[in-house]
Amino acid sequence: MTEVNTFIADSNAPIIVLSAKKHFEQLPTNDAKLYAHYLSRASHHGTRAILRSVSPESEAIYDLILSIHRHLGEPATNEEYEALLSKGSTKESQAVPHYLEYASQFLSNLGNYKSFGDKKFIPKLSIEEFDKLVSEGINNDSITWTYMKIRDAIYDTSTNLLGWPEKGQLSNYYPDSPDITQDEAELVNAALANKGIMPENTRVKKTSGKEFVVFVASSETENKTTNYPKEKISLDNGGSLTIAFGDHHVEFEQIVENMKKAAKKAANDTQRKMINHYVESFQTGNMIAHKSSQIEWVKDLRPSVESNIGFIETYRDPSGVRGEWEGLVAMVNQDRTAKFSTLVENATKLIPYLPWDKIYEKDTFTPPDFTSLEVLTFAGSGVPAGINIPNYDDVRLNVGFKNVSLGNVLSANPKKPKKEELITFLEHDMQAKFRKWRDDAFEIQVGLHELLGHGTGKLLQEVSPGEFNFDKSNPNIHSYYKPTDTWGSLFSAVAGSFEECRAELVALYLILKKPLEVLPIFGVSDEKDQKEIILIATVLMCRAGLLGLEFWDPTSRKWGQPHMQARFGIFKSLHKSGVCKLEFSEENMDDLKITFDESKLNNTAVDVLGDFLLKLHVYKCTGDVTKGVAYYNDITDVTDEYSRFRQIILSKKLPRKQLIQANTFADASGQVEVREYEESEVGMIQSFADRNV
Numbered sequence: 001m002t003e004v005n006t007f008i009a010d011s012n013a014p015i016i017v018l019s020a021k022k023h024f025e026q027l028p029t030n031d032a033k034l035y036a037h038y039l040s041r042a043s044h045h046g047t048r049a050i051l052r053s054v055s056p057e058s059e060a061i062y063d064l065i066l067s068i069h070r071h072l073g074e075p076a077t078n079e080e081y082e083a084l085l086s087k088g089s090t091k092e093s094q095a096v097p098h099y100l101e102y103a104s105q106f107l108s109n110l111g112n113y114k115s116f117g118d119k120k121f122i123p124k125l126s127i128e129e130f131d132k133l134v135s136e137g138i139n140n141d142s143i144t145w146t147y148m149k150i151r152d153a154i155y156d157t158s159t160n161l162l163g164w165p166e167k168g169q170l171s172n173y174y175p176d177s178p179d180i181t182q183d184e185a186e187l188v189n190a191a192l193a194n195k196g197i198m199p200e201n202t203r204v205k206k207t208s209g210k211e212f213v214v215f216v217a218s219s220e221t222e223n224k225t226t227n228y229p230k231e232k233i234s235l236d237n238g239g240s241l242t243i244a245f246g247d248h249h250v251e252f253e254q255i256v257e258n259m260k261k262a263a264k265k266a267a268n269d270t271q272r273k274m275i276n277h278y279v280e281s282f283q284t285g286n287m288i289a290h291k292s293s294q295i296e297w298v299k300d301l302r303p304s305v306e307s308n309i310g311f312i313e314t315y316r317d318p319s320g321v322r323g324e325w326e327g328l329v330a331m332v333n334q335d336r337t338a339k340f341s342t343l344v345e346n347a348t349k350l351i352p353y354l355p356w357d358k359i360y361e362k363d364t365f366t367p368p369d370f371t372s373l374e375v376l377t378f379a380g381s382g383v384p385a386g387i388n389i390p391n392y393d394d395v396r397l398n399v400g401f402k403n404v405s406l407g408n409v410l411s412a413n414p415k416k417p418k419k420e421e422l423i424t425f426l427e428h429d430m431q432a433k434f435r436k437w438r439d440d441a442f443e444i445q446v447g448l449h450e451l452l453g454h455g456t457g458k459l460l461q462e463v464s465p466g467e468f469n470f471d472k473s474n475p476n477i478h479s480y481y482k483p484t485d486t487w488g489s490l491f492s493a494v495a496g497s498f499e500e501c502r503a504e505l506v507a508l509y510l511i512l513k514k515p516l517e518v519l520p521i522f523g524v525s526d527e528k529d530q531k532e533i534i535l536i537a538t539v540l541m542c543r544a545g546l547l548g549l550e551f552w553d554p555t556s557r558k559w560g561q562p563h564m565q566a567r568f569g570i571f572k573s574l575h576k577s578g579v580c581k582l583e584f585s586e587e588n589m590d591d592l593k594i595t596f597d598e599s600k601l602n603n604t605a606v607d608v609l610g611d612f613l614l615k616l617h618v619y620k621c622t623g624d625v626t627k628g629v630a631y632y633n634d635i636t637d638v639t640d641e642y643s644r645f646r647q648i649i650l651s652k653k654l655p656r657k658q659l660i661q662a663n664t665f666a667d668a669s670g671q672v673e674v675r676e677y678e679e680s681e682v683g684m685i686q687s688f689a690d691r692n693v
Helices: 021-025 030-044 047-054 058-071 078-088 095-109 127-138 141-155 182-194 249-263 269-284 287-299 334-345 347-353 393-398 428-453 487-513 515-522 527-551 562-576 604-622 625-635 646-651 681-689
Strands: 015-018 202-206 211-217 240-247 305-313 324-332 369-379 386-389 402-406 462-464 580-583 593-596 658-661 663-666 672-675
Touching: 015 681, 021 324, 021 672, 030 249, 030 305, 030 324, 030 369, 030 663, 030 672, 047 058, 047 249, 047 324, 058 095, 058 127, 058 141, 058 681, 078 095, 078 127, 078 681, 095 127, 095 658, 095 681, 127 141, 182 202, 182 211, 182 487, 202 240, 240 249, 249 269, 269 287, 269 305, 287 305, 287 393, 305 386, 324 402, 334 347, 334 369, 334 402, 334 428, 334 515, 347 428, 347 487, 347 515, 369 428, 369 658, 386 428, 402 428, 428 487, 428 515, 428 527, 487 515, 487 527, 487 562, 487 604, 487 625, 515 527, 527 562, 527 580, 527 593, 527 646, 562 580, 562 604, 562 625, 604 625, 658 681
Parallel strands: 015 658, 211 240, 369 402
Antiparallel strands: 202 211, 305 324, 324 369, 386 402, 580 593, 663 672
């Protein structure tokens, strides 16, 4: 089988409008609409912070795409784009469609590396065709200059995966530092931790052999907070680091301005306190203020406009501590929220079914606010289907957390599909069941994953010298967290995937072990329907794990996507136990299918998942990083038995959905308009052009 070029941008990707207009217009007051509008603007002003954390060329590519669009007069249709760019290509050429596919995928990922997989993608049109489009089709000096500055970088695949530079990968969390090592980055991280400095909103530059600068995102360019030292910080290797403020300061000035406007439209004092903490954090760079904002956010129950903004998830930093900017603004879907509220009410009944002793569980489960939202804005490199935040362990333990299911993401499908959908690697009859039940199964999986996956467990810790939050005399406890340890600091780069796997296991384990208790909560009470859901939930997980091989790099043996590493581990465990099988012809594997032994779903599968889940949970709760990381790396290791399927997976891979988000516009009288866009590449570009960020 020939090697597939995996770097080419997707063709015929489903492009879908993430519609939330109806729910926005149903907001109870105009102040609520303005509150959402200003938070949306604040969120989108972080766009360039995202781009700068991806690759050195991403921001310039963004400017190039929008400059071309504006130069052409912002046409509204693909046909007009074709006509205006035809000077740079022939009628037979596919250069313009291929350019538009690249531009749309770039904007959908906010960078030239896939948000799901961290792999670089390049245009399908050749570099010569791109040259001609710019020089003859556009013929603008400023645009040509921008293009020539990044022309080679657009097509360069020598650093094709995000990760550690010393492994031939790329991370712009360490800008202009191609020689920085993992050990050096972790030395910097340790020095910050010793000073009580949270690293989520930082980037690090190596300026010389042992000298580093830590850039802090803030609107202010000077240190105006007492939480950061003004002098250099010494490193254990004899070097030092300096803290510099004002990373992304132009954008953060706009973020702060819109936050202050939002505060004036807040519905209650809790929201105002939350916004004020945001303002302090984004002005000064003080992450302690951001943690305070999350405390108020958890307390703000069932708002008509839900939001969460900041440097939240740390998946893309190879050291696992620096966050990526994201801004969520959404409205509550009351019907779906009622369903999730029932799940929350039943949480304390379901937790005892999980396979661990009480010592590994919170003394008291604090029910979170669990809502289904219709997304107006998700400024980030990708839009998730569900969120369980905040990620600050002490806030989760002492105050609580929220579960958020993003309803219009779960149900996102194009109005006019470009091609009939094909469900790869499943038999024909299974495909029909899969189409019928996948949305219901996925909704149940997401709900359990977020609430009882991320919401369970207790970190056993020495909270202060000699004081423990567990019975230290218990003979089964051999390790625990020291006072300054956190989940992230101990498990570092593997923490994200490890935790996603634990949460995925909780969900599937409960669906298979206790369907009669779980499924009626989601309105699935018919016995035949329950049997179908149990099967399709397993199919979803195992097929995702098989497809996850796309996100494993055989050269570096690195997983590029934490969720897919997790799902592969679950698939591998169920495959080893005979719950699922792979059937294929040895000659070319083109007929590869995954099949299931339904007789093993309520016994063998439950036992295998329970054992896997118990080990992960105990390793996490006790801070046993040595055994935990070794176990997780082994169970998600891609052996020769599985790596041989990667090529057929790549050859049949389908493009990911691209979601176009609406924009809001406030006029002089304070009335807010929601503008949605056509489901096309040009619609995607226009949505970004209208944001003017």
